[in-house]
Amino acid sequence: MKKVSESTIARLSVYxxxxxxxxxxxxTTLASGELARRCGTSAAQVRKDLSFFGTFGKRGLGYSVPELTEALRGILGLERRWRVALIGAGKIGAALMAYQDFRRQGFDIVAVFDADPARVGxxxxxxxIQRDADLETSLQGIDIAIVAVPASAAQGVVNRVVAADVRAILNFAPTKLDVPEHVAVKTVNMALELEGLSYALVNEARGARRVTSRPAASRG
Amino acid sequence: MKKVSESTIARLSVYxxxxxxxxxxxxTTLASGELARRCGTSAAQVRKDLSFFGTFGKRGLGYSVPELTEALRGILGLERRWRVALIGAGKIGAALMAYQDFRRQGFDIVAVFDADPARVGxxxxxxxIQRDADLETSLQGIDIAIVAVPASAAQGVVNRVVAADVRAILNFAPTKLDVPEHVAVKTVNMALELEGLSYALVNEARGARRVTSRPAASRG
DNA sequence: GTTTGTGAAACGATTCACAGCT
DNA sequence: AGCTGTGAATCGTTTCACAAAC
Known part of the structure; x- marks a missing residue:
């Protein structure tokens, strides 16, 4: 099969x-140009993204909304439901539990773990909330683990998750995780996004003052 | 003027x-190879990332940890504190408020808004919690707005945020936002990450080849 | 000896442009 | 006519490889 980039997959979700x-x-019907405009990309990009998986449109007409919807759900694996375990019942965990949108999209949080004895039970x-110590046994049949523990604990938790044969991890800890090749990891790092905004703000200010437009000295 | 990619900036945050x-x-001292290994990238990537902003290392030796730390803080605009407003006091907002790490990194949430009269006050x-209606006036002096409102309300809120001259937005609503060119937007979309994991899971099951990936994990 | 900084090469992703359907 | 699907061209990022510095 073909190699598809992560950015293509992310755009398919947006579509x-x-x-x-x-x-x-x-x-009922939609052309690539309109789809692109509403999703913040280009018509060519939309068509290229879809072309990795088949041909879904009708020339001269565009795409059937229900048909393309079904096709994308199939590509993304959203025709089934996924069993998700939440590890870490702190603030982030609480927000995730309350966020019913996940359930609507096919992700069911079916287990919650925490290391704090005061929370367990x-x-x-x-x-x-289950004991952290029961992770290995209780993760049987879990498809995706959400890791919402402190950075210092994350790698240890991940090792145990991987040992329990879970092959997908959504990580909220701001740290690099080592996992075997067959395990997929996505990290959500809000601090990193904020720092990106900080950079944009100071850079705009610096650019306006043209501080950086001075030619670099001859390099040695 | 130099153009630096967003992925370089993201890596600088990680460094x-x-x-x-x-x-x-x-x-006290660290070579690019070790920095790279600990951050999940390559030595050449580390050196190239830094080279956009100057020369910070000593040949034969590596980088001074305190000096490079200071340099990165300067590049990312973290030598000052940023005034952040949180718009939307729901579950995500609550998690963000409780997440003291932002404050530690220089981001102070100094105002909270909500449209629900039951929450205001x-x-x-x-x-x-302030009235949503007061947004325009109360956003004076705010550097960054965190938008944690339902998708359907997000563009309206963003328009008002932009009108109040805020030039950086951290968006948690799963929707495309239209903003003028001078406004920076970063979006955090957890559903999208979950769908990426779903794709990885079914794709592995289907026996397809690996997805091209960014600083993937796993190395030995 | 080690490690940086950086042009050049390799790679990957996006955009172009047009043939081919409807 | 309008729009898709796709090879080719373009653009941007990452990796290579090595001279210069310590």
């Missing part, structure tokens, strides 16, 4: 979200 | 986090 919205609004959104 | 950790552990982590 799918728009299509779902349009379908609810009764739109309490009920949370209909789930009883 | 800085490691350096801060190493400095606390008393490490309540105190939250030492801040009184």
């Amino acid at each position: 799918l979200r728009l299509l779902t919205e349009l379908a609810a609004a009764g739109v 309490t009920e949370w959104q209909g789930l009883v | 800085l986090r490691l350096l801060t950790e190493l400095a606390a552990a008393g490490v 309540t105190e939250w982590q030492g801040l009184v």
Whole structure:
């Protein structure tokens, strides 16, 4: 098969979200140009992204909204439901538990773990928080682990998650994780995004003052 | 003027986090290879990233941890503190408020807004939730707006944020935002990350080849 | 000896442009 | 006519490789 970049997959998710919205609004057909405009990319990009997986459009007409929706759901593996375990019942964990949108998209949080004995046994959104010590056994049948523990604990937790044969991890700890090649990891790092904004702000200011436009001295 | 990619800036943040950790552990000197290994990238990438901003190392020796730390803080604009407003006091907002790490990195949440009259006036982590209607006036002096409102409300909020002359936005709404060119936007989209994991899982099952990836994990 | 800084090469992703359907 | 699908061209990023510095 072919190699598909992560950015293509990310865009497919964005396309799918728009299509779902349009379908609810009764739109039945859509051209790549309009899809691109609404998703912040280009028509050629849309067509190239889709071309990795097949041909879904009708020349002269565009794409059928329900058909493309189904195709994207299939490509992204959203035709089934995924069993998700949340590890770490702190603030981030609480926000995730409450965020019902995940369930709507096919991700069911079916287990919650925490290392704090004071939290273990309490009920949370209909789930009883389990002991961290039970991770290995209780992760049977789990597809995706959400790691929402402090950075210092993350690698240890991940090692145990991997040992339990979970092959996908959504990581909220601001740290690099070592995992075997067959395990997929996505990291959400809000501090990093904020620092990107900080850079943009100072850089805009520096650029306006043209401080950086001075030619570099001859290099040695 | 130099053009630096967003991935370079993201990596600089990662380098800085490691350096801060190493400095606390008393490490004084570090070579690009070791920095790269600990951050999941390559030595050449580290040196190229830094080279956009100057020369910071000593040949034959490596980098001074405190000096490079200071340099990175300067590049990323972290030598000052930033005034952040949180718009939307729901679950995500609550998690962000509680996440003290932002403050430690120089980002102070100094105002909170919500559209729900039941929430307005309540105190939250030492801040009184303000009326959404007061956004325009109360955003004076704010550097960064965190948008944590439903997708359907996000563009409207963003328009008002931009009108209030805020030039950086951290967006948690799963929707495309239109902003003028001089406004920087970073989006955090957890559903999208989960769908990326879903794709990885079904794709592995389908026996397809690996997705091209960024600073992937795993090395030995 | 070691390690940096950097042009040049290699690689990967995006955009172009047009043939081929509807 | 309008729009897709795709090879070719372009653009940007990463890796290579080595001279210069310590």
